[in-house]
Amino acid sequence: MPGRNVVRRGEPEDSPKRFFRATISKELEARLDPEHETLLETLRVITKDRAGSIDCPVDDCPLGVTEKKISPGQGASICICPQAEVIFETDVLRAHERFEENGPSEQAFTAVRQVIEQLTLVNILRYFERTDSLGVFRDTAFIMDGPLALFGMPAWLKYHIEPEIARLHKKAQEQGDPGILLMGIEKSGQFLDHLKELDWMEKKGPGQRLPNCTALAPDIDYIHKHIVLRPLDAKPYGEATYYGRKVLYKNRAGQHSVIMTPIVNDSGRDPHCVDEAAFPRLGEALDLMDELSTHLYQDGFAPLVRAHAHAAIPLRTGARILTELFSEE
Numbered sequence: 400m401p402g403r404n405v406v407r408r409g410e411p412e413d414s415p416k417r418f419f420r421a422t423i424s425k426e427l428e429a430r431l432d433p434e435h436e437t438l439l440e441t442l443r444v445i446t447k448d449r450a451g452s453i454d455c456p457v458d459d460c461p462l463g464v465t466e467k468k469i470s471p472g473q474g475a476s477i478c479i480c481p482q483a484e485v486i487f488e489t490d491v492l493r494a495h496e497r498f499e500e501n502g503p504s505e506q507a508f509t510a511v512r513q514v515i516e517q518l519t520l521v522n523i524l525r526y527f528e529r530t531d532s533l534g535v536f537r538d539t540a541f542i543m544d545g546p547l548a549l550f551g552m553p554a555w556l557k558y559h560i561e562p563e564i565a566r567l568h569k570k571a572q573e574q575g576d577p578g579i580l581l582m583g584i585e586k587s588g589q590f591l592d593h594l595k596e597l598d599w600m601e602k603k604g605p606g607q608r609l610p611n612c613t614a615l616a617p618d619i620d621y622i623h624k625h626i627v628l629r630p631l632d633a634k635p636y637g638e639a640t641y642y643g644r645k646v647l648y649k650n651r652a653g654q655h656s657v658i659m660t661p662i663v664n665d666s667g668r669d670p671h672c673v674d675e676a677a678f679p680r681l682g683e684a685l686d687l688m689d690e691l692s693t694h695l696y697q698d699g700f701a702p703l704v705r706a707h708a709h710a711a712i713p714l715r716t717g718a719r720i721l722t723e724l725f726s727e728e
Contacts (some may be wrong), residue, residue: 400508403500415500417485420456423494423511424475424487431522434713435529439488441522445559446491453491457484493552500627510551517549521560524567524579533571540580540687542702547583547643547659554640561642564662566677580680582687583643583659584700591698593626594647598655606653613666614685615647618679619670635670644677654698658684 401422406413427439436444455478465516478484492514497506520543547556568578585591594615600607619636622627628637643659644667650656658681662668666677674682693699712720 411645416495419498420487420495424489427489435526438518438522441518445563455484455488456483456490456495457482496552506704510553513549514553521563533574536571537576543583544703546585547661548641550640557642559639564661568663578679579685581661582684585657589626590645592728594655609649611648611653618673642711650692654692654694656698
């Protein structure tokens with residue numbers, strides 16, 4: 400992703416923010432399979448019922464608030480402002496609002512990364528539906544490195560990803576299968592810290608209080624009172640960002656983790672409900688945490704360790720890529 404002080408050759412009126420926006424649009428045209436939809440097409444399908452429009456990204460656009468709105472199009476459109484700014488369909492994600500042309504833009508880059516991660520998950524799940532292969536869900540676990548959630552400017556996507564996953568889960572069940580086995584795994588944060596505090600004994604130290612194979616499913620009152628410290632009558636924690644429910648787990652090897660399973664039914668949507676129905680295929684998810692744990696890292700989980708190893712760019716390869724990227728040739 401381009402950052403500050405980076406513009407395109409051959410674009411005399413280009414700016415770093417415009418280049419950033421154009422790159423997002425291009426990246427979401429990625430296609431994981433030649434016969435399947437792009438990430439942008441996935442975005443279109445799951446948000447087709449979204450009301451609203453896209454603001455012109457020009458900060459000093461002189462049009463009024465109402466006139467400044469641009470209806471989403473199939474790819475791009477042109478604002479009627481004097482700048483005639485190109486409006487990309489992906490501007491609806493609003494990541495560019497956190498882009499700084501003269502400073503660091505970590506928030507903008509993080510927003511794009513999480514959107515791509517989450518859309519890729521939905522895209523893959525839809526691929527199995529499109530190829531009439533929902534039976535794959537029976538023996539396949541989908542693992543997200545991090546929570547089942549979106550934060551920041553694109554958090555509104557949560558309200559579209561959640562029902563799409565629930566739809567696919569229900570469709571698989573209607574075909575006689577158990578539904579989607581989807582796990583989000585958190586390796587840090589308040590909930591993991593809380594689990595470790597619960598597992599601490601004054602005389603014996605850490606990891607000594609809870610027996611192995613202990614799973615704790617906190618309801619919203621417990622979360623507000625003991626973990627995030629909110630009034631009990633406050634808006635439920637995570638309501639606008641999470642499309643999954645958290646379970647705190649100490650596996651059979653004594654390792655700690657926070658697992659999230661997707662919200663796919665009324666039980667899951669009720670933050671006060673901690674019945675088994677609220678956590679689809681939780682037993683199998685916990686079995687995986689037992690079977691695939693690793694001591695290579697603290698509270699390590701083998702699928703994530705292997706994924707990180709495959710995704711990492713070796714030092715020499717990384718240097719070559721950067722050299723080629725900035726070469727005049």
